Amino acid sequence: MKTWQRKDLLGIQDLSADEINFLLDSALAFKQVGERTVKKVPSLRGKTVINLFIEPSTRTRTSFELAAKRLSADVINITASASSLVKGETLKDTALNLQALNADIIVIRHSAAGAPHFLGKFLKASVVNAGDGAHEHPTQALLDAFTIREKKGRIAGLKVTILGDILYSRVARSNVWLLTKLGAEVTLAGPSTLVPRVFEELGCRVTHNIDEALRDADVINLLRIQHERQRKTMFPSTGEYTAMFGLNKERFSRMKPDSFIMHPGPINRGVEIDSDLADGNRSVILEQVTNGLAVRMAVLFLCSGGQFSES
């Protein structure tokens, strides 16, 4: 029987296609929980989940917090400014202190790539990666795949274009690994400064021509231009980015009629996406949010059971 044996979810790169599919199948059951009168199950009753968010985040943290609560776990949120890291404590010591409080699962977001993997090596508690630097954001890739599978019934053979700020995007990396493992053809597109050719080594296509990127895509996944990390030298102005690479009605009208728009949020209306398109019936942006909750419930549930599977 297929099963999940991992205590941690560190990234997509080391998962097998079977493990990914098992996780997505489990998420289907957790999505149904959200449709009940009582949107809560007792699976993680008595467990403690700590959201250790060293890098700021609202939506991912909220989603993990609600996911843990819907599984009946106790949840504590720790942010960088409120942690002893500002007093000079190392990440390892912070994590060991949390484990000494009998934390069962530590959900970590950190600006350093590999931080979750580092914790996973010495913690008995489960570690879930909620984004590490420019490396991975596995639950975002899982919820994107869940949404694609829900809309299209499959992933294999689909053409998925990821458009925008790819260079430092952990969402793009995790998505490429996941989608190619499940047999999709991935195209990365955007300005050459943000989408270097070296990404082809991940097993996807790279193009700097927006029309080529959109022409035969089944799914368009837009990434936000990250103003807060801007890197003004990457392109001349936001206005020029919108003119060259923004998804507007005219470009969208030339896409396949059954294609749809995804975006991990938060969206910048009028920059990478036309406002009406974001609200249109071929946008699944808010469904991604709903699905993110289901996927994170599945991740917490599976990692929590996985650590007992040897006994």
Place this chain on the structure above:
Amino acid sequence: MSTSPLMDSATINRALTRMAHEIVERNSDPTGLALVGIRTHGVPLAQRLAGLIAGILKQTIPTGELDIAMHRDDLAIRGTPVVGISKIDFDVTGKTIVLVDDVLFTGRTIRAALDEIADFGRPQRIQLAVLIDRGHRELPIRPDYVGKNVPTALAERVKVRLTETDAKDEVVVER
């Protein structure tokens, strides 16, 4: 491992037919009656019972499916279960729900199912129908409708196979 057949297709059908009549007899007002099968084998059994009851009453009986993996109390002992989807497309509030499962053993599955049903609403009453009652209860739970009482040793395993899921109807005890 030796196996001895306990029921075949004919005896299973006879037991289900009798149970369907008992369910109708016990619930004089059938308007709020609904059957919910516990995955995996309770689901086809619930559908068969619903079909038999529909034949008696000349009206369709709503059915649902329950997967109790998220409500188990042995996650720490048995490790990650495979979670399936619960599917109840009708409002359970005010209804008489007959829970259907293949084998009643410790009662822990039924305890989980009772908890889960409550998450969907507040039924007027819940009854329990099982094809096999093999004893060894660990909780104060008893069935309302039983296909066959089978005294067993704790180490024995009772396997129910149904055409819908296993290509043939049979009940065997494995030692």
